[in-house]
Amino acid sequence: MSKKDNGSPGVSPELLAECEAVLGYEFRDKDLLYRCLTHASAAKTRLESNERLEFLGDAVLGLTICETLFTRFPANAEGELTRIKSVVVSRASCATLARRMGLEKYLVLGRGISAHGRLPSSVIAAAIEAIIGGIYVDGGFDKAHAIVQRLFMDDILSAAQLESGINYKSILQQSVQRQQGATPGYRVIDEKGPDHSKCFKVAAVVKDQEFPGAWGPSKKSAEQRAAENALCVMEGAEPPHTAE
The missing domain is CATH 1.10.1520.10 (Ribonuclease III domain)
Structure with missing residues (x-):
């Protein structure tokens, strides 16, 4: 400033x-x-x-x-x-x-x-x-x-x-902090496409556990999908976003 x-x-x-x-x-x-x-x-x-x-x-x-x-x-x-x-x-x-x-x-x-x-x-x-x-x-x-x-x-x-305005990253963070006292992270597993139109595969990580990854047209969107996958797995459901 x-x-x-x-x-x-x-x-x-x-x-x-x-x-x-x-x-x-x-x-x-x-x-x-x-x-x-x-x-x-x-x-x-x-x-x-x-x-x-x-x-x-x-x-x-x-x-x-x-x-x-x-x-x-x-x-x-x-x-x-x-x-x-x-x-x-x-x-x-x-x-x-x-x-x-x-x-x-x-x-x-x-x-x-x-x-x-x-x-x-x-x-x-x-x-x-x-x-x-x-x-x-x-x-x-x-x-x-x-x-x-x-x-x-x-x-x-x-x-x-x-x-519908659902922020899965925020929901996952609140859930993990409440249940495990930890903060989830996100790891880029893969990426593909030209520089001007890349897609990213991202996985949510909580402590030592890596959840199923998800593809998205940006890192942020992939993180949202990865967070939704993690929430579903934590609840015993199938992840909605496949990694392929």
């Missing part, structure tokens, strides 16, 4: 370049990227913060996710597409993605907000929306669309695997 006070720069050119590498996009307008990263607490006026870009990025994100879901899941009804979208574009999901990418390191924050340790989810989620808006302004819709798809695809596939 970079601090800005009395007009001193908050993010060096080196950090901006590092941020671009994390995003997988190089801004033509570096000042625009800087504004994407600038919270209102560090800006002289709200118009110089990332708030307007957040407003735009929220719309670009929503449209891209809707178009992706419409195209990728032709057999899903409107209600199911709406459920998946609500999970993927939620403030909590955006904040989790931003933290996973390490975006906190590049944000320009006023001393008041940066002095409180862990950033509120609303601040870091707004930053990733502002960055999406900035990419749209800097490179156009196609560039922003591609970045959103790349960054959010795992979350899209994971949310799609949560049939």
